Amino acid sequence: MPGPTFASLAEAREAVAAVVGCESEPTARPIVNPDLAGFTAEYAVCGSRVQIEWFSSSDARADAAQVYMDTSQPLAIVEGENWIVADLSLALEENWSGKDLDKVAQEIGGTYTVLNGFKQA
Template sequence: MISFRRFAFITAGLAVAGMLSSCTSERATEPDAGIPPVPGPTFASLAEAREAVAAVVGCESEPTARPIVNPDLAGFTAEYAVCGNRVQIEWFKSSDARADAAQVYMDTSQPVAIVEGENWIVADLSLALEENWSGKDLDKVAQEIGGMYTVLNGFKQS
């Protein structure tokens, strides 16, 4: 169980990273720049994305935790679900919104592993929350359902 203080710190850190990355995100979406395509399927809903992830790494049928990142505070336009206490699935209505959220993860100094597809992200925030690794193999998610797997800031599976 994460403390409120640690949760607030992580959420605030991601929100600050989002604010700091806003200039970068705007440049990336200029007509000449375009958004680089991300491999993987497009999901029609958050439920469909969570179902696909659960088929690979197993998730509880009923989530036991609330989303880790507060969508309103972080400024994301996403829907969120959890898979385990420390893995979050994010579904976006557009690839632009997904790209903005991915940039926030790229800009953070916290150890995070992510898999991103056209309109979704799966993020393991275990080490960012200073807890043990979740045990969810996100590399396997990327291999089996598609997507781009990225390890950020020293995230290590043990």
Template sequence: MITGTFKYAATTTMLGLICVLTACGIEAQQSSNTQSSPSPQHTEFGSVEEARRAVADVIGCEAAPKTDPIINPELAGYTAEYVVCSKRVQVEWFKTEEARNAEQQLYADSTQPLAVVEGKNWMVVDMSEALQESPSGKDLKGLAQELGGQFKSLNGAK
């Protein structure tokens, strides 16, 4: 039987140990919450050609595409630069966030099926389904993962 000073010392030690373990548990939980939900850091490119080269390194682009970009009209005064990767897959690059946002909204409002990869100042858009052409065969989900972008399937695109 523990009596006197030892009883209080044992109780104090146990309370201290519980506090330390509880604090460690809370810190570990906060740390794991932080690690499991990092904010996305999208890749940024300095030009449309730099973006095209990076895309080509991942999914392969034709050296001399036989089609022209499907150029969208100027959107509220914002313009993008476009280059073809292959078939109806095009790379888009934006000088301003406003231009990127306007293009995103244009695609979101479209009723056509589109597969899109969005980066910080660029997009890759596969318009094959929208134009009723055979699939491009490009792995845009893999592209998004490799280049730190986000893949979106709009309006039922596969």
């Protein structure tokens, strides 16, 4: 999996914020919690509809990524070695978040994937 490995959730969020801008402190709670499926991750948000997930291992990240791949909801995600950034705007039936995850993938690395008809406005 391309992209950097981050040492912490804070480091991953800082890298994402440097590309697409996030408030200095998260103002919303995590949106989707893969802990319910038995995965362990730490979560932060960027804006109100983009979730950053940090995993202690690439195996845990791969398991969580599969949850996203199996969904029928429109999503955009960026995957790195031990992190995922997911734009859940359209899955929440809201307008696009305005956060360009393709740019995140290009600037900090990672694999950008659009699922189930996700479209940036």
